[in-house]
Amino acid sequence: MTKLKDSPESKAKEYLLEKIGREKYEMWFSQLDLSFKKDKLQVLVPNSFMEGMLRRNYLAILEEAGSSVSGSEVGISFVVSREPSQQGSERRLKPANAKKPLKYPKARPVVVEDSPAGTGRYNLDDFIVGRKNKIAHRAARACAGSGSDLYNPLFFFGSYGLGKTHLLKAIVNETTRNNPSLKCKYISAEDFTNQFVNSTLRKDMNSFRKRFRGVDVLAIDDVHFLASKKGTQEEFLNTFNSIDHADKKIILASDSHPTMIEQFTESLVSRFVSGMVVKMEMPEFETRKKIVETKAAKMGLKISQEVIEYVAHNVTVSVRELEGAVKKLSAQQLLLEKKITLGSAQYLISDMVSRARSGPDAEGIIETTASFFNVSSSQLRSKAKAKTVSLARSVAMYLLREHSDMSYPEIGGCFGGKNHSTVIQACRKVQSLIESNATVDWKHRGLKRSEKIGSVLKQVSDSLNLQS
Ligand SMILES: Nc1ncnc2c1ncn2[C@@H]1O[C@H](COP(=O)(O)OP(=O)(O)OP(=O)(O)O)[C@@H](O)[C@H]1O
Numbered sequence: 524m525t526k527l528k529d530s531p532e533s534k535a536k537e538y539l540l541e542k543i544g545r546e547k548y549e550m551w552f553s554q555l556d557l558s559f560k561k562d563k564l565q566v567l568v569p570n571s572f573m574e575g576m577l578r579r580n581y582l583a584i585l586e587e588a589g590s591s592v593s594g595s596e597v598g599i600s601f602v603v604s605r606e607p608s609q610q611g612s613e614r615r616l617k618p619a620n621a622k623k624p625l626k627y628p629k630a631r632p633v634v635v636e637d638s639p640a641g642t643g644r645y646n647l648d649d650f651i652v653g654r655k656n657k658i659a660h661r662a663a664r665a666c667a668g669s670g671s672d673l674y675n676p677l678f679f680f681g682s683y684g685l686g687k688t689h690l691l692k693a694i695v696n697e698t699t700r701n702n703p704s705l706k707c708k709y710i711s712a713e714d715f716t717n718q719f720v721n722s723t724l725r726k727d728m729n730s731f732r733k734r735f736r737g738v739d740v741l742a743i744d745d746v747h748f749l750a751s752k753k754g755t756q757e758e759f760l761n762t763f764n765s766i767d768h769a770d771k772k773i774i775l776a777s778d779s780h781p782t783m784i785e786q787f788t789e790s791l792v793s794r795f796v797s798g799m800v801v802k803m804e805m806p807e808f809e810t811r812k813k814i815v816e817t818k819a820a821k822m823g824l825k826i827s828q829e830v831i832e833y834v835a836h837n838v839t840v841s842v843r844e845l846e847g848a849v850k851k852l853s854a855q856q857l858l859l860e861k862k863i864t865l866g867s868a869q870y871l872i873s874d875m876v877s878r879a880r881s882g883p884d885a886e887g888i889i890e891t892t893a894s895f896f897n898v899s900s901s902q903l904r905s906k907a908k909a910k911t912v913s914l915a916r917s918v919a920m921y922l923l924r925e926h927s928d929m930s931y932p933e934i935g936g937c938f939g940g941k942n943h944s945t946v947i948q949a950c951r952k953v954q955s956l957i958e959s960n961a962t963v964d965w966k967h968r969g970l971k972r973s974e975k976i977g978s979v980l981k982q983v984s985d986s987l988n989l990q991s
Pocket residue numbers: 649650651652656682683684685686687688689690778814842843846
């Protein structure tokens with residue numbers, strides 16, 4: 524007889540425990556019933572509130588748990604039990620250490636909705652757009668539309684938790700919605716590798732190839748995972764070529780630019796860069812505020828503008844952490860039924876704040892730029908219009924705009940109270956020099972110096988340890 528401990532359901536629970544940690548597991552999953560039905564993992568929830576909560580926050584991890592146990596992709600279906608009438612005013616969500624476990628009646632389940640395997644409910648409208656991620660969002664929108672070759676392949680790269688997976692899954696979902704007859708597939712590079720290895724062992728490459736080469740849209744996440752796997756890279760290249768020759772779409776995501784992943788073969792890199800490569804960055808302050816506001820509203824969390832700004836200002840590493848901060852505040856409000864004050868927010872997310880990257884200070888950027896051009900920082904703050912001073916000022920303003928959360932008027936303030944339109948003009952000027960790969964010249968100790976604008980920005984950024 525199969526021991527309960529070894530059942531697929533308990534393995535899925537173990538997976539969840541390992542991935543999300545005991546605290547969250549105890550809070551949300553320890554008392555839930557899971558069961559595998561064909562290619563679905565069914566989650567029995569006590570009420571629609573709980574379903575919404577799990578759907579919003581844990582759908583992807585449930586899919587992962589299901590797939591890792593079953594060895595193939597599974598979708599998630601939620602089944603809402605009838606809520607017991609005698610429940611009355613009793614709190615619906617009890618902390619896990621409550622003495623009596625909640626019993627969820629199992630009679631007459633109602634299947635609510637399935638998620639398409641692997642992609643959850645991600646969509647492009649839920650992706651909050653700001654200055655730093657608008658190109659990525661536009662490219663995703665174009666790719667999900669009728670699409671042109673410009674965006675094929677479309678390659679997103681950037682640090683963790685910045686929305687790469689969100690965009691990949693949203694493109695797949697949106698394409699399927701726009702054109703249900705198309706075969707669209709999302710898979711992580713790790714799952715691709717596992718399926719490749721299993722098919723090789725089973726000597727069943729035909730069905731593996733059929734599975735991947737017959738698709739209209741293939742989205743592969745975390746392709747850096749393939750870096751040290753030469754055999755899988757070869758198979759992947761063949762898959763890539765066959766999809767590309769059939770004029771189908773490929774979307775990829777990775778933590779680094781394709782040319783920076785050293786162990787990728789040349790042929791793979793050249794395929795990756797043949798379409799559009801888009802960098803994903805941490806959104807700036809205004810967009811982070813919008814993200815906090817939107818996520819809080821979705822979770823039914825009511826917080827003041829002061830708390831929103833506190834979170835947006837202090838959690839600056841990834842959107843995933845921003846989301847984590849809002850979840851933490853939301854869980855606290857649910858459990859304690861208390862309004863979140865600025866003080867409680869500061870206490871609750873203190874661990875995330877301490878991990879936040881400290882941005883460059885305005886003073887440092889101004890000083891370093893001034894010394895690169897051999898002028899003084901007070902000249903940059905003055906009204907002087909000499910060519911070298913004015914170029915140095917524009918470069919410093921541009922770097923401040925790129926690497927800090929400061930608004931145009933705030934930046935103007937650092938340069939002796941310059942008008943915000945002066946800052947906008949300066950940033951546009953540098954941007955257009957970058958786009959035309961222009962050479963700039965200035966006077967250095969009486970001698971003329973010329974360099975490409977890109978090289979100037981790189982040298983100043985390197986001295987400041989800024990990411991270019
Ligand atoms: N601009 C955004 N608007 C709304 N939600 C966002 C945005 N960017 C990221 N998110 C959310 O942040 C979370 C993390 O994003 P995601 O998993 O897509 O990151 P990632 O870049 O793929 O990270 P990793 O490299 O670690 O896999 C997701 O819940 C996603 O929906």
